[in-house]
Amino acid sequence: MSVPLSHILIVASLMFAMGLGCVVAWRANVIMMLIGIEIMLNAVMLTFVGGSAHWGIADGQLFSLMLMALTSAEVSLALAMVVYLHRRKQTVNTDRFDSMKG
Amino acid sequence: MMLATYLTLMLLFPLLGGLTCAVAGRKLPRVLVESLACAAVFGSFVCALLTALSYTAPTVVTLADWFAAFDLVIPISLYLDPLSLSLSVMIGFVCGLIHLYSVFYMREDEDYARYFALLNLFVFAMLTLVLAESLPLLYLGWEGVGFCSYLLIGFWYRDTNNADAGRKAFITTRIGDTAFMIALAWLFQLFGTLSVTKLNGMGFLMPVSVLTLLGILFLIAAMGKSAQVPLMVWLPDAMAGPTPVSAMIHAATMVTAGVYLLARMYPLIAASQAALAAIAVTGAVTAFYGATCALAQRDLKRVLAYSTISQIGYMMLGVGAEAVTAATFHLLVHAFFKALLFLGAGCVIAAMHHEQDIFKMGGLRRTLPLTFWNFLAGAACLAGLPLTGGFFSKDGILMAVWHKGGALYQSLYFLGLLTALITAFYSFRLVFLVFGGGNGHVHRTSGLGVMQAVLIPLAILGLFGGVLNLPGYMGEGLLTRLFAAIPGGGAVEATHEQEIVMQAVAGALALAGLAAAWLRYGKGRAHRMQEAQSPPSPLISFLANGWYFDALYNVLFVRPYRALAGILWERMDEGIIDDSLDGLGEGIGSVGRRLGRWSTGRVAVYLISFAAGGALILGYLAWLVL
Numbered sequence: 001m002s003v004p005l006s007h008i009l010i011v012a013s014l015m016f017a018m019g020l021g022c023v024v025a026w027r028a029n030v031i032m033m034l035i036g037i038e039i040m041l042n043a044v045m046l047t048f049v050g051g052s053a054h055w056g057i058a059d060g061q062l063f064s065l066m067l068m069a070l071t072s073a074e075v076s077l078a079l080a081m082v083v084y085l086h087r088r089k090q091t092v093n094t095d096r097f098d099s100m101k102g
Numbered sequence: 103m104m105l106a107t108y109l110t111l112m113l114l115f116p117l118l119g120g121l122t123c124a125v126a127g128r129k130l131p132r133v134l135v136e137s138l139a140c141a142a143v144f145g146s147f148v149c150a151l152l153t154a155l156s157y158t159a160p161t162v163v164t165l166a167d168w169f170a171a172f173d174l175v176i177p178i179s180l181y182l183d184p185l186s187l188s189l190s191v192m193i194g195f196v197c198g199l200i201h202l203y204s205v206f207y208m209r210e211d212e213d214y215a216r217y218f219a220l221l222n223l224f225v226f227a228m229l230t231l232v233l234a235e236s237l238p239l240l241y242l243g244w245e246g247v248g249f250c251s252y253l254l255i256g257f258w259y260r261d262t263n264n265a266d267a268g269r270k271a272f273i274t275t276r277i278g279d280t281a282f283m284i285a286l287a288w289l290f291q292l293f294g295t296l297s298v299t300k301l302n303g304m305g306f307l308m309p310v311s312v313l314t315l316l317g318i319l320f321l322i323a324a325m326g327k328s329a330q331v332p333l334m335v336w337l338p339d340a341m342a343g344p345t346p347v348s349a350m351i352h353a354a355t356m357v358t359a360g361v362y363l364l365a366r367m368y369p370l371i372a373a374s375q376a377a378l379a380a381i382a383v384t385g386a387v388t389a390f391y392g393a394t395c396a397l398a399q400r401d402l403k404r405v406l407a408y409s410t411i412s413q414i415g416y417m418m419l420g421v422g423a424e425a426v427t428a429a430t431f432h433l434l435v436h437a438f439f440k441a442l443l444f445l446g447a448g449c450v451i452a453a454m455h456h457e458q459d460i461f462k463m464g465g466l467r468r469t470l471p472l473t474f475w476n477f478l479a480g481a482a483c484l485a486g487l488p489l490t491g492g493f494f495s496k497d498g499i500l501m502a503v504w505h506k507g508g509a510l511y512q513s514l515y516f517l518g519l520l521t522a523l524i525t526a527f528y529s530f531r532l533v534f535l536v537f538g539g540g541n542g543h544v545h546r547t548s549g550l551g552v553m554q555a556v557l558i559p560l561a562i563l564g565l566f567g568g569v570l571n572l573p574g575y576m577g578e579g580l581l582t583r584l585f586a587a588i589p590g591g592g593a594v595e596a597t598h599e600q601e602i603v604m605q606a607v608a609g610a611l612a613l614a615g616l617a618a619a620w621l622r623y624g625k626g627r628a629h630r631m632q633e634a635q636s637p638p639s640p641l642i643s644f645l646a647n648g649w650y651f652d653a654l655y656n657v658l659f660v661r662p663y664r665a666l667a668g669i670l671w672e673r674m675d676e677g678i679i680d681d682s683l684d685g686l687g688e689g690i691g692s693v694g695r696r697l698g699r700w701s702t703g704r705v706a707v708y709l710i711s712f713a714a715g716g717a718l719i720l721g722y723l724a725w726l727v728l
Contacts, residue, residue, distance in 0.1 A: 024710055027705065
């Protein structure tokens with residue numbers, strides 16, 4: 001029994017929206033924003049895998065593997081930056097880092 | 103064939119000398135530069151003499167092609183006829199002596215390389231001007247002498263007055279040059295050629311009105327170069343240059359270029375009586391103007407400058423009276439005696455610690471006897487005392503004017519006679535003031551001996567210059583015979599009695615001027631010296647300031663020009679152009695500042711904007727699909 005593509009897409013868009021909402025709303029904590037980004041990326045991967053299953057082409061699965069590798073790299077960098085930011089201002093609230101103000 | 107070699111060498115010597123001095127002069131020892139410069143000019147003089155010896159008939163020598171484009175073909179061609187030949191011999195001789203004089207006059211100056219380079223280049227340009235057969239080549243020499251003159255007037259450029267005098271000379275003569283340029287373009291459009299010899303033979307093709315206008319254009323060109331009314335204001339100021347420069351450029355050679363141009367183009371212009379009359383009137387008025395101004399000057403060199411203006415006026419009068427021979431005769435003799443006077447003045451100035459006020463001089467008769475006798479010879483020529491060169495040449499012009507006839511020319515004749523009287527008066531005023539009296543103490547510089555020796559050949563030529571062209575009753579003149587072949591060169595037909603009467607009148611006037619000068623400045627010297635302490639009378643200051651022409655031009659041209667420049671600068675440039683650009687920059691800056699407020703530096707705001715943008719695009723796509 002296979003899940004129809006539309007269902008997968010609905011789940012994926014819901015996940016994406018929730019991730020986005022997390023990133024936008026939880027700006028008091030950088031780590032929560034990073035988690036939101038992870039959820040959005042997972043939604044994307046789900047879409048790839050769903051598409052791959054639907055059309056029977058392996059490309060999508062390959063791409064999601066690539067994304068996993070990419071995400072792990074990104075997270076390691078991002079966490080390093082979080083540590084660095086915390087060391088600078090003793091906080092992880094993004095609103096406090098506004099030195100790029102024009 | 104030899105002729106071409108001589109002519110080429112005549113031009114090449116000063117050119118190469120000038121270029122060598124200009125390029126390497128600072129590295130070479132002083133003696134070498136000085137002797138190189140002198141040798142170049144004397145070499146040129148020898149070539150001129152050789153040319154004269156092998157000269158038979160007027161010839162055109164084409165050396166090379168300068169350039170050719172469509173119909174316009176300009177060869178580097180030289181024209182040798184009695185006019186250019188006599189002038190180039192004179193230029194070689196006078197300039198050579200002045201170079202020699204300069205070596206000693208400029209002994210103290212550090213900038214000898216620049217000085218001699220310019221002096222040599224000037225000789226080259228002047229010879230080009232005189233020998234040129236195509237008018238553009240003549241124009242090249244014309245501008246070349248103007249350029250060298252500009253640089254040499256402002257030779258001591260560290261003093262602003264000298265630099266200003268140079269600029270004034272350059273700009274004033276430029277007005278005349280513009281007329282010359284227009285005449286060149288027009289001639290080419292009319293005749294399709296710019297060759298002097300061809301143009302002179304084609305005048306009959308054009309209506310007289312066109313020739314009149316061309317003649318007037320050439321006259322304006324000559325006014326600028328030869329310092330004729332109304333473009334004469336630059337010459338007195340040009341005395342700011344070193345004295346040998348004044349002698350060479352602003353008395354003997356360059357300033358006569360205008361007269362030479364008119365004599366050269368005479369066959370073309372002569373068809374128009376109106377143009378000739380304009381030339382004659384300009385000449386006579388200038389002669390009178392210069393003589394009256396010279397009466398009241400206190401600066402030794404300025405007296406001579408105004409007398410130069412006056413004498414060139416005579417030459418123009420001669421050309422206007424169809425007497426090219428007489429004008430050229432006066433040009434040659436004037437070159438000798440005016441160079442003599444200026445170089446004598448240079449000796450006086452050098453001996454007086456660069457004092458130029460004639461009322462502070464005196465008694466040099468005993469302390470500088472050699473200069474005195476030579477200067478006296480020059481003054482006698484200038485005054486036209488009987489049997490000097492100046493007497494015969496001036497008389498030739500006046501006689502031609504009388505014989506031209508008509509009310510206009512006869513009144514010009516009387517103006518000329520009056521000028522001759524004034525000339526005699528101011529020449530001897532100068533002699534009595536500088537050399538008369540008793541309190542002469544001089545400062546002997548090392549080169550004074552040679553400087554005075556240079557005067558002697560010039561004095562001889564000035565005094566006996568008359569033999570170049572003796573009047574008819576003493577045998578035929580040399581120049582008259584030489585010039586008989588060229589148009590306008592024929593002798594004036596006058597009976598010997600008439601000639602003798604006219605010369606007697608002119609001689610009597612010159613002697614009367616001498617006597618008046620003696621009464622006023624010889625006998626009444628102490629009184630005049632006292633008078634000079636008090637402020638001058640209005641008439642004297644009117645004459646001393648050159649009829650206030652400078653002030654007039656200041657009001658007429660300089661001030662309106664300054665006002666216009668002020669408006670253009672403050673209203674146009676600063677007001678409109680600068681302000682509008684400033685406003686544009688300000689506007690763009692404020693837009694940028696307003697846009698800059700969007701960048702808050704908060705990540706959250708960027709994210710929301712990003713999400714909102716994405717939502718908008720998605721919404722748009724959805725709207726397209728559904």
